[in-house]
Amino acid sequence: MKFTRKRIFFGVLLGFFAAALLLYCIPRAIYVTWLRAHSTVVMLQSPPGGRHAVAVYRYPKLDHVPEYLGFGQGYVQLYDKATGRILEEKVADDLAAIRLFAWAPRSVTISGFAEWDVPGWYQAPVAAK
Secondary structure, three states: OOOOOHHHHHHHHHHHHHHHHHHHHHHHHHHHHHHHOOOOOEEEOOOOOOEEEEEEEOOEOOOOHHHHHHOEEEEHHHHEEEOOEEEEEEEEEOHHHOEEEEOOOOOEOOOOOOOEEEHHHHOOOOOOO
């Protein structure tokens, strides 16, 4: 195989592209893991006697770095209180807007943010009328 300038150029270009991709993906995954590990719970909401709850997490204060990278201010999780299993999750750009929760026997609505159905095996019992 003859190494021409064209082949060397494209080999170097491919090497730079691969290195840039690795430098983008690996530190980003590490940073997301670090943010999640150091986030704090700012709000917990649960219906009386319900099996599920909503937790609102805030990322640590690093000036505006998480927002600039597209991670938002935090994230919200719907989870089963008995098992700790996470049922739904969504990144929140503005945690101040998350304050109104409407609980139904088979769903939870966070005003202006999300509406999540609770899977069948996690549904709260419906009171007989």
